[in-house]
Amino acid sequence: MEIDVWADVVCPWCYLGEERLSKAVEQSPHDITLNIHTFQLDPSASTEVMPLLDYLGPHLGLPPARAREMEEGMVRLAAADGLPYVVDRPVASTFDMLRAVQFGIEQGVGWAYLRALQAEVFGGNPKAFEHDTIVEAGEKLGLDAGELRAVLASDRYAEAVRTDHDTAIRLGARGVPFTVLGGRLGVPGAVSVDQYAAAIEQAWEKTHG
Amino acid sequence: MGEDLPLEFVDVEPAGYCDPETGLCLTPEEPEEIPPEDDGTA
Numbered sequence: 567m568e569i570d571v572w573a574d575v576v577c578p579w580c581y582l583g584e585e586r587l588s589k590a591v592e593q594s595p596h597d598i599t600l601n602i603h604t605f606q607l608d609p610s611a612s613t614e615v616m617p618l619l620d621y622l623g624p625h626l627g628l629p630p631a632r633a634r635e636m637e638e639g640m641v642r643l644a645a646a647d648g649l650p651y652v653v654d655r656p657v658a659s660t661f662d663m664l665r666a667v668q669f670g671i672e673q674g675v676g677w678a679y680l681r682a683l684q685a686e687v688f689g690g691n692p693k694a695f696e697h698d699t700i701v702e703a704g705e706k707l708g709l710d711a712g713e714l715r716a717v718l719a720s721d722r723y724a725e726a727v728r729t730d731h732d733t734a735i736r737l738g739a740r741g742v743p744f745t746v747l748g749g750r751l752g753v754p755g756a757v758s759v760d761q762y763a764a765a766i767e768q769a770w771e772k773t774h775g
Numbered sequence: 776m777g778e779d780l781p782l783e784f785v786d787v788e789p790a791g792y793c794d795p796e797t798g799l800c801l802t803p804e805e806p807e808e809i810p811p812e813d814d815g816t817a
Contacts, residue, residue, distance in 0.1 A: 578793075607793050625798075643790075643791075738782060738784070739795050741789055741794065741795070743793075744795070746782060750782065750783060751782065752782040752785070754784065754789060756790050757789055761787050765785050768785070
């Protein structure tokens with residue numbers, strides 16, 4: 567069964583949701599393939615890297631102290647899932663990252679590549695958005711560095727990023743991450759490992775029952 | 776994937792999600808602030 571997930575690199579709940587979904591898939595007796603699709607949450611975000619809290623406060627209309635408090639809540643939730651989560655991390659437009667992920671999808675490593683880039687961002691790497699970092703993360707997955715640099719230096723895969731975004735909206739995504747199991751069952755947002763496991767069973771019944 | 780089939784959605788409240796329209800990320804499971812108790816003097 568195919569499971570399709572729409573996510574962004576900087577989306578905290580995508581980061582946690584993918585980890586939980588991965589665990590549910592590992593526990594499942596069924597033969598499952600995970601497919602990643604990109605979803606750029608803030609197409610208006612600047613390419614200039616800034617500290618997350620400087621972006622988040624005005625974006626959410628919250629004082630910096632409250633934005634930090636919310637992020638510290640996410641630190642605790644991520645830790646419960648065994649994931650590092652740094653509050654003082656950089657943020658910028660993810661468009662180039664997502665174009666690179668689209669190249670990774672074409673090469674069969676899209677899921678791992680998006681997660682590797684999330685690890686750079688949520689791990690607090692101040693250079694997470696630099697092309698060198700994006701290329702190095704791809705190289706570790708076997709992607710060709712020269713090809714990746716050519717992608718990043720061009721507008722290749724821009725249309726694929728926009729198409730993925732539009733597809734999620736057309737399918738009725740009310741929350742990101744947006745997961746579609748077996749092409750039949752939608753899960754908007756991130757749920758628990760047990761709830762993902764139950765959704766896998768429900769979708770399996772629909773497609774194989 | 777079978778994009779032409781209508782999707783059914785799970786009846787589960789997400790632990791958290793980012794709004795695809797606004798990009799804002801929300802955590803419904805965060806404990807909400809408890810409003811002050813009504814002491815009946817209003």
